[in-house]
Amino acid sequence: MNDAFAIVAILTVSLVTLAVGAFGLRISRTTSDFYVASRAISPALNASAISGEYLSAASFLGVAGLVLARGADMLWYPVGWTAGYLILLVFVAAPLRRSRAYTLPDFAEFRVESVPARKVASALVVLIGVLYLVPQFQGAGLTLRTLTGAPSWLGAVVVALVVLVNVVSGGMRSITIVQAFQYWLKLVALTFPLAFLLVHWRRDGRTTPGLHATDWIEPMQGHYAMYLTYSLILATFLGTMGLPHVVVRFYTNRDGRAARRTTVAVLGMLSVFYLLPPLYGVLGRVYTSDLIASGKTDSVVLELPGRLLGGSAGELLTALLGAGAFAAFLSTSSGLVVSVGGVIGQDLLGRWFDGVTAFRIAGAVGALVTLGLTLLSSGLAVAHAVELAFAVAASTFCPLLLLGIWWRGLTARGAIAGLVVGGGLSASAVLATMLGASPAGWFGAVLAQPALCTVPIAFATMIGGSLLTKGRLPAHLGQTMVRLHTPEDVELDRGNYHPEGAVGG
């Protein structure tokens, strides 16, 4: 059986994930090392955890597939997914941490002091979470099909089940060390085979006309390329800050300064990681260009070792890649299901069930609905599908965060209007695209990459709505702004709060 390695690798990753979720990683400290017990998580570890949770199927498989099929323009995907953290670093990271909000709905409630705004934000978290989950499940199906020939729905069901069992058996805690380990696993799983492949290519010296084709090597080719590219840039640059599973990780930072340091480290880690997938894409262009015709470009990362090296070396490397891919699906999916389940559990089911039960029901519903949507969806390229979730995040939470932090004038009604309009427009476009609608002409381009239209509309609505309701600024606006923008170690009258490290404690 030549796919035994792959099956063992996938089973191992799944079982380890389940075991860690069920038993937790209990780090016991006894009297001997007291002072270690309550030491905050360092920015480097936290950055690994954020990267581990962030690098999903889209990064692991999708980017290489898109580069293989469409060439230079697609490099904006990895660039944008990294640069999103630059925007986060400069404008959002520290103030968001200082707000002491845990989730995005928390931030909405904190900043505009309105429960309806919180509810709208909660609904959007669920929407973005589900949109982001669909490609993860889809990628899992594709991986399992490539490795073992099993039907695509099987992989989706496997990931859904693992995540489901994990969440229901008490995997509410997302353990930083485990997530941090996922980053290094993914990095190794991608680097190690690549080294073998590159050595082989160098010896082989093979080249193909496909590498020099103008529509592949030159940027801005095809219809509406200008619009599509800028829309993609906007969505990825601005969408990162609105991802529910990323934002909750910033809470673990000790203060605003640590949040910034963490973000810098994330930028470094992602920059290193994203060098790898495009290389797989280029190698795929040389060796597996038949995948373009069959439309299975997303599986290029998994196909390469078998095609180039063959034999048991190829199988081992394929198994390693498969394990890495499954780690990617599971870590991202778990983070998302926990975020989505938390929101549904607290804001929707909290009235009828106690906390833990509500969370479990919500997590199960979330995972199952997503599974249904995955089976219905039209099989968009994985990376493109993930980027559409970024487009919705960029059209909703990006204006909320940027205006909420940097503009005093944001009111509850303005924020709600912006969230509803931005979310409504972008989500309609995204859902239409995911279910297979692709009309010709400009309208089709807007549907495929809505961000360049919907982000400015969302900003305009939020600003306009706030200006119209100028008289209804939040009651504690002054305090809120001071808290967002004053470093923790500055001495000033903070009322009843005494932050870590303030002078004169």
Next chain:
Amino acid sequence: MVAWRWLRPGHLGTEADRATFRTLHTASLMTASLRTGLTTSSAERSVKHLRSLLATPAVALTDTQGLLAWDGRFGHHAEQTGKLAERAVADGGTTIRDRRDLGCVDPACSIRKVVITPLTVEERVVGTLQVFSSGASAGLVRATEEVALWVSGQLELAELDASRTRMMEAEVRALRAQISPHFVYNALNAIASFVRTDPDRARDLLVDFADFTRYSFQRHGEFTTLEEELRSIERYLVLEQARFGDRLAVTLRIAPEVLPVTIPVLSLQPLVENAVRHGLAQKAGTGRITILAEDFDREAVISVEDDGVGEDPERVRRALAGDVSMDSIGLGNVDERLRSAFGDEYGLVVETAPGAGTKVTVRVPKFAAGVRP
């Protein structure tokens, strides 16, 4: 929705009944804002309801010197309300001024009289209610006085809320100063015993002692992070361990994800002090204290457990209810502060029985809308 119900005939009784309901409903709309005290924003939010209650062209709320909020027509009278208020405060009772006092020359203005009634809290005038109308019937004067009385009642309740908060703050201050003299004496004795045999350890312990007292005596801030509180608890345990030696075993298991959680200052330390006391007192051999902090997505769950002699649940209930004669340091105070910061569902949970040890569990939300500096 509400208006639609009123429109349905025969549903809510006679016209008189419905008028009563309307009045009560208007009053209830004002309660929330007035219960925050007499400020510009609470006055702005309640003044239009006051006008609908009195059915006059204009109503103003002032403090003792100037206008807080105005609702209604003929806004050119708004600037006179400050002077009217000052005179009414000096008089102390309901006064009626007419058009001559107002010096109005606008022919379109139908304001002829203004009824001014002081608002009092604990027999002290804090502001005035001013009703502008075309005439001052006995009925209007009576209605104005009654409404002013009701508003004063709400403001007194607000004052009561504020003094309750002040009392709780005073209790925290008392709690901070309440490091037990026994603890100080025992800690210093334990340190003294190391001075010759192990000077380095004695020095470390002294530094711990200094840091511990600094944290416990700090004056400002009602909230801190779990990290900071735990650090102080660790110092406390190190000092107790210097005294008890092997008799005190401690296990700490802290999920680092929950360290940034905001908690009321000194809300865990009293629990640990109680655990040490109950875990070791009246018991031969080793006492074990286990402190756990776990991450549950939106909440942190912190528990302090000892394997000591336990306690009668009824006595714990009394301690939580605030019975000061009980031997538990500030258990009731901790419980009350947690509830007032995070809501009633976040109180202390105490599991205990005679001979079975004690476990106190605290749940803390990672984000609480009510906790803002």
